[in-house]
Amino acid sequence: MHVYDAVVIGAGQAGLSASFHLTRLGVDHVVLDANAGPGGAWQHRWDSLSMHDVHGVADLPDAPAPGDSRERANVVVPGWFGRYEADHRLPVIRPVRVDRVTEDGALLVVHAGQRTWTARTLVNATGTWTQPFVPYYPGAETFLGEQLHTADYPGPEHFTGKRVVVVGGGASAVQFLGELAPRTDVVWVTRRPPVWRDDFDENVGRHAIGLVQERVRQGLPPASVVSVTGLALRPQEREAARLGVYERRRDMFARIEPDGVRWADGSFERADVILWATGFRPAVGHLAPLHLRSEHGGIALLQSGADVQTATTAVRDPRVQLVGYGPSASTIGGNRAGRAAAVAVRRYLAGHEGANVAADNPRESAAAG
Numbered sequence: 353m354h355v356y357d358a359v360v361i362g363a364g365q366a367g368l369s370a371s372f373h374l375t376r377l378g379v380d381h382v383v384l385d386a387n388a389g390p391g392g393a394w395q396h397r398w399d400s401l402s403m404h405d406v407h408g409v410a411d412l413p414d415a416p417a418p419g420d421s422r423e424r425a426n427v428v429v430p431g432w433f434g435r436y437e438a439d440h441r442l443p444v445i446r447p448v449r450v451d452r453v454t455e456d457g458a459l460l461v462v463h464a465g466q467r468t469w470t471a472r473t474l475v476n477a478t479g480t481w482t483q484p485f486v487p488y489y490p491g492a493e494t495f496l497g498e499q500l501h502t503a504d505y506p507g508p509e510h511f512t513g514k515r516v517v518v519v520g521g522g523a524s525a526v527q528f529l530g531e532l533a534p535r536t537d538v539v540w541v542t543r544r545p546p547v548w549r550d551d552f553d554e555n556v557g558r559h560a561i562g563l564v565q566e567r568v569r570q571g572l573p574p575a576s577v578v579s580v581t582g583l584a585l586r587p588q589e590r591e592a593a594r595l596g597v598y599e600r601r602r603d604m605f606a607r608i609e610p611d612g613v614r615w616a617d618g619s620f621e622r623a624d625v626i627l628w629a630t631g632f633r634p635a636v637g638h639l640a641p642l643h644l645r646s647e648h649g650g651i652a653l654l655q656s657g658a659d660v661q662t663a664t665t666a667v668r669d670p671r672v673q674l675v676g677y678g679p680s681a682s683t684i685g686g687n688r689a690g691r692a693a694a695v696a697v698r699r700y701l702a703g704h705e706g707a708n709v710a711a712d713n714p715r716e717s718a719a720a721g
């Protein structure tokens with residue numbers, strides 16, 4: 353049985369960054385990716401999303417990001433990721449869909465069906481795309497139209513001539529409204545009023561990420577950064593603003609009926625489609641056997657420096673690093689977290705040489721060290 357120094361789960365931006373830095377530090381590792389090809393979540397984005405539309409893609413270590421263009425993001429970014437894996441000879445194995453991670457003494461065992469990988473440490477970089485969140489409302493099962501989530505968005509042409517209720521207050525909802533308003537009838541529904549911002553700068557971003565990190569430090573489930581930073585209308589969305597599409601219903605509907613949605617006051621909106629732009633949850637269910645969650649439902653991370661995006665080590669198990677989680681859930685945050693995770697792995701290994709397999713309780717050994 354080969355025992356790796358580290359197993360990385362996920363080959364998106366954060367996973368590739370972690371693998372690059374682990375390779376640079378001489379850490380024996382493997383990267384397990386659930387997709388059939390490179391690209392992480394980018395390969396699943398809708399065809400109408402161009403590189404001009406995305407909110408920014410950060411550079412990978414030693415590789416500048418593709419520039420602004422009208423080319424499809426779900427082609428450009430996967431191609432870039434694939435070249436990066438090849439150029440740096442990153443040890444990616446795919447497709448491997450991890451079911452669970454268990455303990456075997458001081459070691460961690462990663463399970464994918466009948467296949468297993470054993471390692472001294474783990475870097476989890478599974479992101480959120482595979483965990484779309486759709487809130488339940490009474491009567492949802494009676495709706496005769498379509499219910500789609502951001503993860504299922506087929507592009508604006510699909511909605512031509514259909515009346516669409518868009519639910520959600522984040523960046524995806526704004527993008528969808530901007531695409532759909534010129535071609536069909538849309539209604540925007542959000543639980544909270546959107547905060548529009550035209551003065552977004554580095555200080556605003558740093559403050560927002562700090563608030564997200566504070567939740568993670570307390571062991572609370574992470575909130576999205578955009579819920580703190582607010583939203584900005586880009587040039588391609590200003591036409592939708594001119595049409596008045598960003599005027600929203602000021603409260604959520606109470607129930608879903610076969611042909612639309614109804615509010616508590618009895619008002620009604622007919623709908624052919626309900627488009628849930630309601631976000632995602634961290635894809636960490638496979639880590640459940642390690643009992644990393646706090647009593648508050650989130651995974652608390654240690655922060656050792658001033659940069660909150662480099663907080664990656666699980667408080668309840670220093671063998672486990674989480675990148676692209678909480679404050680590092682962005683392309684630039686994933687890069688920083690990837691490097692921090694690799695450094696933390698190397699530090700852990702250096703402090704446990706010769707003692708990894710023999711330790712009866714790795715958490716107590718780590719605390720004692």
